[in-house]
Amino acid sequence: MNCKNTETDSLSYIERKLTDNKIVELYEHLQECESCRDGFIMNYAIYTAISQLEHGEDFSDNYRLEAEQHLRSDYQRIVRKRHLTRFYRFVVLVLLVGTGIFLGITTSNSYLPNHLPEGQESSFRLEYYGIPEEFDPVEHAIKEYNSEMIQQIREHHTGE
Numbered sequence: 001m002n003c004k005n006t007e008t009d010s011l012s013y014i015e016r017k018l019t020d021n022k023i024v025e026l027y028e029h030l031q032e033c034e035s036c037r038d039g040f041i042m043n044y045a046i047y048t049a050i051s052q053l054e055h056g057e058d059f060s061d062n063y064r065l066e067a068e069q070h071l072r073s074d075y076q077r078i079v080r081k082r083h084l085t086r087f088y089r090f091v092v093l094v095l096l097v098g099t100g101i102f103l104g105i106t107t108s109n110s111y112l113p114n115h116l117p118e119g120q121e122s123s124f125r126l127e128y129y130g131i132p133e134e135f136d137p138v139e140h141a142i143k144e145y146n147s148e149m150i151q152q153i154r155e156h157h158t159g160e
């Protein structure tokens with residue numbers, strides 16, 4: 001965030017119209033920019049004083065402190081919320097990966113080699129548990145090898 005947008009964002013913040021992302025940006029900018037911080041506190045003081053006057057409330061003792069505390073607590077709330085969201089995402093990811101592994105272990109891959117002359121069926125059946133078929137490099141390698149074998153056998157037969 002640059003100093004140019006800070007005043008507009010400060011006013012939006014004071015009117016409680018600033019988005020969470022912008023509040024974080026505003027807070028971080030005010031941490032390192034004294035003139036914007038002073039501007040923010042001034043606007044906060046004016047806005048709050050007018051509002052207090054309108055509602056017949058007492059004026060605050062220290063607008064500077066109040067403004068800074070206000071913004072800091074909003075900032076901390078947003079950061080906490082983000083950490084929590086990240087944590088939940090992590091939990092969901094772990095659950096998804098866990099489910100994937102579970103399915104991989106319990107899903108049976110079976111494969112019936114078929115390189116016998118037509119009409120005859122193999123009694124050999126390869127069956128194992130592992131990664132679901134379409135993601136399994138071993139499965140692919142076996143199929144590739146097998147089709148090569150079939151090809152060779154066919155060529156051998158026609159060659160005779």
Ligand SMILES: [Zn+2]
Pocket residue numbers: 002003006029033034035036037
């Ligand atoms: Zn600035």
